[in-house]
Amino acid sequence: MTAPATDTAPAVVQRGSFELTLRRLLRDKAGLLALAFILLLVAFALGAGVVEAWTGHSAFEQYRDTGLTPTGMPVGPGAEFLFGTDGLGRDVMVRLAYGARTSLTIGLLASVLASFIGVSIGLVAGYFGGWADIVLGRTMDLVMSIPVLLCALALVSVFGPSVILSVAVIVFFSWTTIGRVIRGQVISLRQRDFVQASRSLGAGPFSIMIIDILPNLSVPIIVYTTMMIPNGIVFEATLSFLGLGIVPPAPSWGGMLAEAASNSIYLVAWWLIMIPGAILLIATLSFNILGDALRDALDPSGRPARKRRKASKP
Amino acid sequence: MATLEARNLNIAIPTGDGLVHAAQNVSFSVEAGELFGIAGESGSGKSVLAQAILGLLPTAEISGEIWFEGRDLLTLGSRDLQKLRGAHIAMISQDPLSCLHPYYTIGSQISEAILTHKHIGKTAAKRETIEVLAKVGITEPAERFSHYPHQFSGGMRQRVMIAMAVALNPALLIADEPTTALDVTVQAQIVELLDTMRRELGTAVVMITHDLGLLASVADHVMVMYAGNRMEIGRRSAVLAAPAHPYTAGLLASSPSNHAPGTPLTPIAGQPPSLLVRPGGCAFAPRCAQVMPICSLERPPERAFADGSHSICWRESKAPAPMAPVARQTGTRAPVEAGAPIVTVRDLHFGYPSGGPFSKRPGVEILKGISLTLARGRTLGIVGESGCGKSTLARVIAGLVPASSGAIEIAGQNIAGLDAAQWHSLRKTVQLVFQDPFGSLNPRRRVGSIIGDPFRIHGVASGAERHQRVRDLMATVGLNPEHYNRFPSEFSGGQRQRIGIARALALNPSLIIYDEPVSALDVSIQAQVLNLIRALQEKLGLSYLFISHDLAVVRHVSDEIAVMKEGRIVEMGDADQIYTSPQHPYTKSLLAASNPLPRLKGAS
Numbered sequence: 001m002t003a004p005a006t007d008t009a010p011a012v013v014q015r016g017s018f019e020l021t022l023r024r025l026l027r028d029k030a031g032l033l034a035l036a037f038i039l040l041l042v043a044f045a046l047g048a049g050v051v052e053a054w055t056g057h058s059a060f061e062q063y064r065d066t067g068l069t070p071t072g073m074p075v076g077p078g079a080e081f082l083f084g085t086d087g088l089g090r091d092v093m094v095r096l097a098y099g100a101r102t103s104l105t106i107g108l109l110a111s112v113l114a115s116f117i118g119v120s121i122g123l124v125a126g127y128f129g130g131w132a133d134i135v136l137g138r139t140m141d142l143v144m145s146i147p148v149l150l151c152a153l154a155l156v157s158v159f160g161p162s163v164i165l166s167v168a169v170i171v172f173f174s175w176t177t178i179g180r181v182i183r184g185q186v187i188s189l190r191q192r193d194f195v196q197a198s199r200s201l202g203a204g205p206f207s208i209m210i211i212d213i214l215p216n217l218s219v220p221i222i223v224y225t226t227m228m229i230p231n232g233i234v235f236e237a238t239l240s241f242l243g244l245g246i247v248p249p250a251p252s253w254g255g256m257l258a259e260a261a262s263n264s265i266y267l268v269a270w271w272l273i274m275i276p277g278a279i280l281l282i283a284t285l286s287f288n289i290l291g292d293a294l295r296d297a298l299d300p301s302g303r304p305a306r307k308r309r310k311a312s313k314p
Numbered sequence: 315m316a317t318l319e320a321r322n323l324n325i326a327i328p329t330g331d332g333l334v335h336a337a338q339n340v341s342f343s344v345e346a347g348e349l350f351g352i353a354g355e356s357g358s359g360k361s362v363l364a365q366a367i368l369g370l371l372p373t374a375e376i377s378g379e380i381w382f383e384g385r386d387l388l389t390l391g392s393r394d395l396q397k398l399r400g401a402h403i404a405m406i407s408q409d410p411l412s413c414l415h416p417y418y419t420i421g422s423q424i425s426e427a428i429l430t431h432k433h434i435g436k437t438a439a440k441r442e443t444i445e446v447l448a449k450v451g452i453t454e455p456a457e458r459f460s461h462y463p464h465q466f467s468g469g470m471r472q473r474v475m476i477a478m479a480v481a482l483n484p485a486l487l488i489a490d491e492p493t494t495a496l497d498v499t500v501q502a503q504i505v506e507l508l509d510t511m512r513r514e515l516g517t518a519v520v521m522i523t524h525d526l527g528l529l530a531s532v533a534d535h536v537m538v539m540y541a542g543n544r545m546e547i548g549r550r551s552a553v554l555a556a557p558a559h560p561y562t563a564g565l566l567a568s569s570p571s572n573h574a575p576g577t578p579l580t581p582i583a584g585q586p587p588s589l590l591v592r593p594g595g596c597a598f599a600p601r602c603a604q605v606m607p608i609c610s611l612e613r614p615p616e617r618a619f620a621d622g623s624h625s626i627c628w629r630e631s632k633a634p635a636p637m638a639p640v641a642r643q644t645g646t647r648a649p650v651e652a653g654a655p656i657v658t659v660r661d662l663h664f665g666y667p668s669g670g671p672f673s674k675r676p677g678v679e680i681l682k683g684i685s686l687t688l689a690r691g692r693t694l695g696i697v698g699e700s701g702c703g704k705s706t707l708a709r710v711i712a713g714l715v716p717a718s719s720g721a722i723e724i725a726g727q728n729i730a731g732l733d734a735a736q737w738h739s740l741r742k743t744v745q746l747v748f749q750d751p752f753g754s755l756n757p758r759r760r761v762g763s764i765i766g767d768p769f770r771i772h773g774v775a776s777g778a779e780r781h782q783r784v785r786d787l788m789a790t791v792g793l794n795p796e797h798y799n800r801f802p803s804e805f806s807g808g809q810r811q812r813i814g815i816a817r818a819l820a821l822n823p824s825l826i827i828y829d830e831p832v833s834a835l836d837v838s839i840q841a842q843v844l845n846l847i848r849a850l851q852e853k854l855g856l857s858y859l860f861i862s863h864d865l866a867v868v869r870h871v872s873d874e875i876a877v878m879k880e881g882r883i884v885e886m887g888d889a890d891q892i893y894t895s896p897q898h899p900y901t902k903s904l905l906a907a908s909n910p911l912p913r914l915k916g917a918s
Contacts, residue, residue, distance in 0.1 A: 193754035197817070200712050202741030203771045215758035 031293025034286035046099035057091035095251035118178035126186025154175035230284035323378035351529035354539035355836035366728030404479035410471035469500035491664035548623020568841035570870035582839035650780035662720035695872030745818035749830035751810035768820035
């Protein structure tokens with residue numbers, strides 16, 4: 001009987017949950033790639049001024065001499081204009097950078113606001129149940145059954161297009177998703193013994209919701225908020241495309257696509273559709289992939305893909 | 315030739331934390347028709363062994379040999395293993411409900427298993443199914459054939475699982491905790507059925523359990539596992555009556571049935587080790603009462619004893635009884651002066667009204683007229699099987715759910731008509747300790763804040779004073795105050811239950827309601843917690859309401875016992891009296907069904 005050689009390092013590293021999450025995230029190549037692209041995009045948006053200074057082109061100025069061919073057509077990607085110019089001779093790259101600023105701001109702002117509203121309403125509906133749940137639950141159903149674009153069109157025609165209105169419309173139509181998820185989670189959490197324990201200590205409903213339940217919702221909140229950002233970006237692009245979002249000449253991705261489509265200029269200048277379209281596509285894809293990766297990293301138990309067994313902790 | 319033989323089996327499972335050494339150098343053999351028991355605490359690697367035999371650990375690194383009917387299972391491909399599983403090796407798991415498909419009738423599920431491995435017609439398969447259902451004791455098997463799993467009770471479902479397992483007359487049956495999810499009275503029937511099956515069919519049975527008492531009546535051979543190591547193996551009579559390894563002896567000694575009621579138990583100190591590290595010496599050395607210097611330095615050798623048992627230990631002789639066993643006698647507890655009642659419950663009813671505001675379904679009544687009194691400084695034990703309403707009773711008395719009718723007085727105050735402020739202050743008097751030490755602590759909060767919650771909620775102490783009082787509480791329940799900033803997941807089950815108790819003690823309550831406080835814990839840890847609960851009562855003069863399904867545990871801590879069945883108290887009285895001369899037939903059947911451990915030598 002040969003006794004196997006014993007390990008010499010007796011120290012078991014007790015890894016914190018943050019470190020474990022990070023380790024799992026680092027193993028996810030697609031998620032890392034998505035994160036890298038998002039960081040690049042954020043740098044691009046924040047550095048819009050730098051891009052402007054480096055190229056020497058403003059986002060609004062029309063470069064009729066250099067930015068347009070003698071026949072008045074836009075110039076394709078080249079040394080002077082890296083991503084080409086649009087129909088009015090403006091630099092597409094600089095406009096993209098400023099557009100990224102708008103898109104990311106609206107996407108982030110809208111998803112944070114929507115998740116704040118969704119979490120609050122989901123918490124109340126789930127924790128109190130009964131009539132509160134019936135009323136709030138039906139409200140969510142009601143909001144979900146409103147035709148989004150029709151409603152947006154009506155609102156814009158009444159109030160006129162603006163950034164604030166875009167954000168408000170996006171928030172109004174996207175809080176229900178996270179609201180439902182949170183409501184379901186809260187219903188199962190409030191049955192848990194630790195909530196009962198807090199109740200038996202005399203804690204009030206507000207204290208239980210904020211101190212006991214909310215921290216346990218951090219995973220769905222992080223994941224769903226991340227997943228809502230691309231929705232916000234696409235929604236803003238849709239609104240701008242329809243002329244209901246950002247007012248031209250302020251640059252926005254949806255607006256740029258709309259301009260390219262409106263006078264069929266994309267038939268001769270492919271970069272006007274391809275470049276903003278590709279960035280929009282990759283940005284939304286990246287946020288979705290990152291959201292997926294975050295969920296896998298934060299809550300590995302939900303994924304049966306890799307067989308793992310929990311070791312007894314020291 | 316042995317039906318199953320494992321030789322020098324090593325199993326290592328890769329996880330996010332590193333390699334878990336779930337089995338180290340384990341060898342055993344099971345003869346045809348034998349009932350082989352594998353006992354061990356949670357995390358000892360006993361279930362992993364079963365999975366390795368069935369080839370269900372695709373990611374694990376396994377070395378050694380597992381011989382079954384002349385073939386080494388570890389060398390077989392997945393197709394060959396699949397042919398063996400079901401037909402030659404069958405498995406029964408802990409939870410029959412999750413193993414039966416809810417959409418198919420039990421008859422079709424069993425016939426399907428038969429048809430997969432045998433080439434016979436459908437009618438023949440049905441006939442065989444009905445035969446095997448009758449064999450496992452299901453009445454009217456022809457009729458039950460077309461019933462769905464949810465139409466069976468827990469015990470009956472486990473019978474169906476056994477029927478499915480033995481339908482193909484396998485050579486080996488692996489039962490992984492087959493009775494853990496069942497009530498005591500049903501447990502005995504299932505064990506008996508397994509015993510009959512292997513005698514009738516000659517099937518070798520490997521029974522995996524944490525409950526040594528369960529093996530005491532039926533097993534031929536017993537193997538005791540600890541931290542992936544085979545500590546001791548031998549005939550049941552040898553291992554359980556005269557244990558060779560200090561661990562086995564410690565396990566037996568920590569059971570409440572080996573102690574006079576009211577005396578401190580003899581727990582095994584410390585916590586089970588991590589399986590991530592392979593210790594240089596004996597895995598049990600840090601907790602062993604008879605530890606020698608060599609134990610933690612070198613791997614212990616295997617020793618054979620005259621009675622045929624083998625142990626892996628540096629000691630050359632059998633383990634001495636770890637303590638001078640207290641002679642069992644009744645009435646050792648000093649009669650406490652029965653003071654004014656702290657709790658009085660009169661004709662308590664509780665029911666769920668219906669399925670919702672629009673439902674016309676009649677309500678379900680859980681508690682049907684409970685009356686009881688608990689005097690200050692005493693302990694009332696409440697015993698009953700699952701579904702008898704004992705946990706609901708705890709929640710109603712704690713005021714977490716309102717009673718339908720009846721009166722509850724706590725310290726002379728009726729809890730029904732309290733306003734918010736009175737309710738808030740009553741919380742200081744009554745505290746609850748929950749069954750599940752994993753579920754009752756908020757996983758996202760630090761231990762310091764969890765224990766400090768009562769102070770926060772009642773605004774008693776804050777800042778440095780709260781910090782100090784939390785540290786004092788942690789010391790009182792035997793936790794290291796340095797662990798103030800840890801999360802609950804960093805503690806073991808027993809330590810978590812200590813955290814729950816510390817939280818309950820924070821406001822100096824007069825009454826603590828324990829709802830199955832030790833049923834989720836291993837025997838050796840259970841003894842530590844029971845000792846703590848006892849010591850606290852003596853020190854602080856607390857009154858306890860102690861709810862459990864385990865008669866031995868309840869008897870150990872209680873002055874009085876109430877036996878509950880189907881929402882009623884069927885018998886109530888002095889603890890010893892209930893234990894020694896039960897009156898109600900249900901109490902008698904409960905007592906008969908519990909498996910007392912064999913007495914250690916010297917404990918008359």
